[in-house]
Amino acid sequence: MTRLFSPWHMRSVVAKNRIVVSPMCQYMAVDGVAGEWHHVHLGSRAVGGSGIVMAEASAVSPEGRISPGDLGLWNDRQADALRPIAAFVKSQGAIPGIQIAHAGRKASTAPPFHGGRFLESHEGGWSTLAPSAIPFGDYGIPEEMGEPHILGVKEAFSGAARRALSAGFELLELHLAHGYLLHSFLSPLSNRRTDRYGGTLENRMRFPLAVVEAVRGVWPESLPLWVRISAVDWVEGGWDLDSSVILARELGKRGVDVVDCSSGGIVPDAKIPLGPGYQTSFSATIRKESGLPTVAVGMITDPSQAEHILVTGQADGVALAREMLRDPYWPLHAASRFGETSSWPLPYGRARS
Numbered sequence: 261m262t263r264l265f266s267p268w269h270m271r272s273v274v275a276k277n278r279i280v281v282s283p284m285c286q287y288m289a290v291d292g293v294a295g296e297w298h299h300v301h302l303g304s305r306a307v308g309g310s311g312i313v314m315a316e317a318s319a320v321s322p323e324g325r326i327s328p329g330d331l332g333l334w335n336d337r338q339a340d341a342l343r344p345i346a347a348f349v350k351s352q353g354a355i356p357g358i359q360i361a362h363a364g365r366k367a368s369t370a371p372p373f374h375g376g377r378f379l380e381s382h383e384g385g386w387s388t389l390a391p392s393a394i395p396f397g398d399y400g401i402p403e404e405m406g407e408p409h410i411l412g413v414k415e416a417f418s419g420a421a422r423r424a425l426s427a428g429f430e431l432l433e434l435h436l437a438h439g440y441l442l443h444s445f446l447s448p449l450s451n452r453r454t455d456r457y458g459g460t461l462e463n464r465m466r467f468p469l470a471v472v473e474a475v476r477g478v479w480p481e482s483l484p485l486w487v488r489i490s491a492v493d494w495v496e497g498g499w500d501l502d503s504s505v506i507l508a509r510e511l512g513k514r515g516v517d518v519v520d521c522s523s524g525g526i527v528p529d530a531k532i533p534l535g536p537g538y539q540t541s542f543s544a545t546i547r548k549e550s551g552l553p554t555v556a557v558g559m560i561t562d563p564s565q566a567e568h569i570l571v572t573g574q575a576d577g578v579a580l581a582r583e584m585l586r587d588p589y590w591p592l593h594a595a596s597r598f599g600e601t602s603s604w605p606l607p608y609g610r611a612r613s
C-alpha cells in the first residue's frame with residue numbers, strides 16, 4: 261500500500277487517505293451563507309475521493325471577510341446552510357473540515373475574479389482591523405486593535421468553532437497564514453505594537469496563541485484541530501522558519517494536531533520562488549524540529565510527487581488546491597495509477613478502468 265492511501269488517524273477521526281482538498285475561497289456566498297455552489301464544489305471533491313475536504317476560509321465576523329462573497333460562521337443561519345454540505349461530504353467517506361479566519365487588514369476587497377481591489381465604504385466595503393495601522397499595499401489604513409477588539413475577535417473565533425461543530429464538521433483549521441489577521445500579529449512587518457502583543461516573538465505570538473487556546477477550549481477533545489501558517493514571509497526581516505518552528509512547538513502544547521505549512525501573503529511584493537513543491541521543505545523542517553505532524557501544500561500536482569513527500573517524511577498529508585479545481589477526481593486517478601483499491605462512488609463504478 262502507498263503512504264498516500266494509508267489511513268490517517270487523528271484523535272477519534274480516521275481519514276481514508278492523506279489527500280486534503282486545500283481550503284479555497286469561492287467568493288460565492290451571500291451574507292456569508294453557503295449555497296448550491298458550495299454544495300456542488302465541496303461535494304464533487306468528496307465524490308472525487310479525497311480523504312479530507314476542507315471548506316474555504318470562513319469569516320468569524322462580518323469585518324473579517326476578505327470579500328462580500330466570503331462564507332461566514334458568525335451566525336446560526338450560516339451554520340444551518342453548511343450542515344447538509346458537511347453531511348454530504350461525510351456520506352462520501354471524506355472528513356468534512358472547515359477553515360475559520362479573520363482577514364484583518366486584507367479584508368474589504370472585491371473577489372479576485374472582479375479585480376480583487378480594496379473596496380471603499382461607498383462601494384460596499386468596510387473598515388478593517390490590524391495589530392498596527394499599517395496598510396497592506398494600497399489597501400485602506402486599518403484601525404489598530406485595542407483590548408476590546410482583541411477580546412471580541414477571540415470570542416468570534418470560539419463562536420465560529422462552536423458553529424462549525426454544530427454544522428457537523430469534524431476537523432477545524434485556524435487560519436494563521438497569508439497575511440490575514442492572526443498572521444499579521446506574528447509578523448514584525450505588520451505588527452509594530454509596543455504593548456504585550458508586539459515586539460518580541462513571545463509577544464507577537466500572544467494573541468494568535470490565545471485564539472488557539474480559546475478555540476481548543478470549545479472544539480471537542482475527540483476532534484482534530486489544525487493550524488495553517490505562513491512558514492516564511494519571503495522578506496528580509498519578516499517572519500522566518502526558525503520562528504515557525506517555535507510557534508509549532510507552542511501550538512503542539514496547546515493541543516493543535518497538525519501544522520499546515522503554507523507561506524507568504526504579508527506583503528504584496530515578496531519574491532516567491534514558485535515551483536513544484538516550493539513550500540514542502542518548510543513542512544519537512546517544522547515536522548522534524550517540532551515533532552508535530554504537518555501537511556505540505558503548494559504546487560503538488562503529481563501522485564508520485566505526493567507519495568515521495570510522504571515516504572521521505574516531509575509531511576503526514578498533502579493538500580492540493582488548484583490541481584483539485586482542474587481535476588476533482590485526482591484521488592481516484594492517483595489510486596488507479598498506484599493500483600490501489602479505492603472505492604469509487606457506486607453509480608460511477610462502470611467507468612472504472
Ligand SMILES: Cc1cc2nc3c(=O)[nH]c(=O)nc-3n(C[C@H](O)[C@H](O)[C@H](O)COP(=O)(O)O)c2cc1C
Pocket residue numbers: 282283284285286316317359435437438488522557558559560579580581582583
Ligand atoms: C481559488 C483559491 C482560493 C484559495 N482560498 C484559500 C483559503 O480560503 N484559505 C487558504 O488558506 N488558502 C487558500 N488558497 C490557497 C490554497 O489553499 C493553496 O495553499 C495554494 O493555492 C497553493 O496550493 P496549489 O499550488 O495546490 O494551488 C486559495 C487558493 C486558490 C487557488
